[in-house]
Amino acid sequence: MSKMFLVLFLVLLLGPSTMAGNSYGQQIYTWVDEKGTVHFSDSPTSRDFDQQTKQTSKEGLTEKSVRYKSSFGFTVDIPEHWLVLTREELTENPDLFDFDKKSFGNIDKNLLKNIESQIKSGQVEFYFNQNTSDSSFTDNINVIKQIGKIPENNTQLREVCNSAPKELSSAFGREIKVYQCKLVDINNLKSLFLEYDGAIKGTRNIQYLIQKSPSVQIMITATCKNSVLDTIRKEFNRIVLSIKK
Helix, strand or coil, rough: HHHHHCCCCCCCCCCCCCCEECCCCEEEEEEEEECCCCCCCCCCCCCCHHHHEEEHHHHHHHEEEEEEEEECEEEEEEEEECCCCCHHHHHHHHHHHCCCHHHHHCCCCCHHHHHHHHHHHHEEEEEEEECCCCCCCCEEEEEEEEECCCCCCCHHHHHHHHHHHHHHHHCCCCCCCCCEEEEECCCEEEEEEEEEEHHEEEEEEEEEEEEEHHHCEEEEEEEEEEHHHHHHHHHHHHHCCEEEE
16 A cells, blocks of 8 residues: 555756647536536536536636646646656656655655665656746646556545545645545546645645556656645646646
8 A cells, every 4th residue: 555655856956948739728627427426527528417516727817838748648728837857858857856865754765765776767757837836836747657456445445534634644744634634537547536745844745646557557646835725736636637638
């Protein structure tokens, strides 16, 4: 179970982005099916769609984005103020990351070593928000592909959700609160959604484990300062919704 909650994080400040692209004025549609699963889509494809659940980005305003092709086998819309750091760039620039920071002091050393190895070997992609990041923390999204299966029924879901606070607290070396843990549907892909305290105090993790195939997951996690949580949550959900095979 610990691999499910592997969280990637870092503290660094990156330069300005030069990305530009298409309009990002996407609408998000949600509905709940008879089993209680929450569905998200970019079009109202279900007869159960509730008009009141429709949301628009920035109160109807639009922003620009780039259609990015991930080496993990999907495409995704990245807003222009988010900077992409590819797997190849990570491998070529291992000095970008400082794993000796005091803020990592209480985190399980084996977990930290595992994270460092995955980043430096190019097993991770990062997207950085240049609008909200500051000298204290760089708000980021990380993506990793792993072997695993999300819960298949309510019994398995309860087991995962009930054990999550203890496992995360043990890994991060401090008490961690889990705010949300539920099954969702992302454009017809079954997914597990979690939101919980970040490893570094004053941060929050928002995470989707998307079942890409029967045994392969795409784990995409946003880590941000609590002060910009609402902004990052909205942008992150729109980014996740734009993922296509």
